[in-house]
Amino acid sequence: MEWMTYCGTAIAILGAALAVGLACTGSAKGVGIVGETGAGVLTEDPGKFSQVLILQIIPGTQGLYGLVTWFFALMRLGFFSGELRVLDIQTGIMFFAACMPIAIGGWLSAIAQGKCAAAGVAMCSKRPEELSKGIIMAIMVEFYAILCLLASFLMLNSL
Numbered sequence: 107m108e109w110m111t112y113c114g115t116a117i118a119i120l121g122a123a124l125a126v127g128l129a130c131t132g133s134a135k136g137v138g139i140v141g142e143t144g145a146g147v148l149t150e151d152p153g154k155f156s157q158v159l160i161l162q163i164i165p166g167t168q169g170l171y172g173l174v175t176w177f178f179a180l181m182r183l184g185f186f187s188g189e190l191r192v193l194d195i196q197t198g199i200m201f202f203a204a205c206m207p208i209a210i211g212g213w214l215s216a217i218a219q220g221k222c223a224a225a226g227v228a229m230c231s232k233r234p235e236e237l238s239k240g241i242i243m244a245i246m247v248e249f250y251a252i253l254c255l256l257a258s259f260l261m262l263n264s265l
């Protein structure tokens with residue numbers, strides 16, 4: 107069967123697509139959560155726009171990590187060079203599994219980071235001098251997204 111020849115490659119590409127798709131979905135949700143809180147703050151004090159914007163940008167990084175993983179996975183597959191690797195199913199599943207840390211971790215950490223950054227926006231609405239504390243609290247979540255990116259990168263690099 108001709109189509110069975112490409113099953114492993116298709117599974118690998120699905121993993122790469124989920125890495126970018128789920129991480130970007132989480133980032134969109136996280137950025138949206140902060141935007142909702144920020145809009146409420148800005149109706150009361152439009153001068154806090156820069157503080158809100160700084161905190162709103164932070165949950166967007168997981169989408170970038172997913173995009174980097176997607177690009178690296180497709181590069182390892184030869185997608186961009188025009189010499190797509192034909193993988194057996196076992197190797198395709200390993201590619202898929204290598205993309206899952208940033209897919210799932212990026213998705214969930216971006217949402218958690220959005221909630222944390224939204225709390226930072228609420229804090230800054232009452233105490234604008236505490237922006238750095240709000241940023242630090244949101245960045246603490248970032249560490250786990252970076253670990254997910256590292257796990258995906260190291261696993262993909264070994265395939």
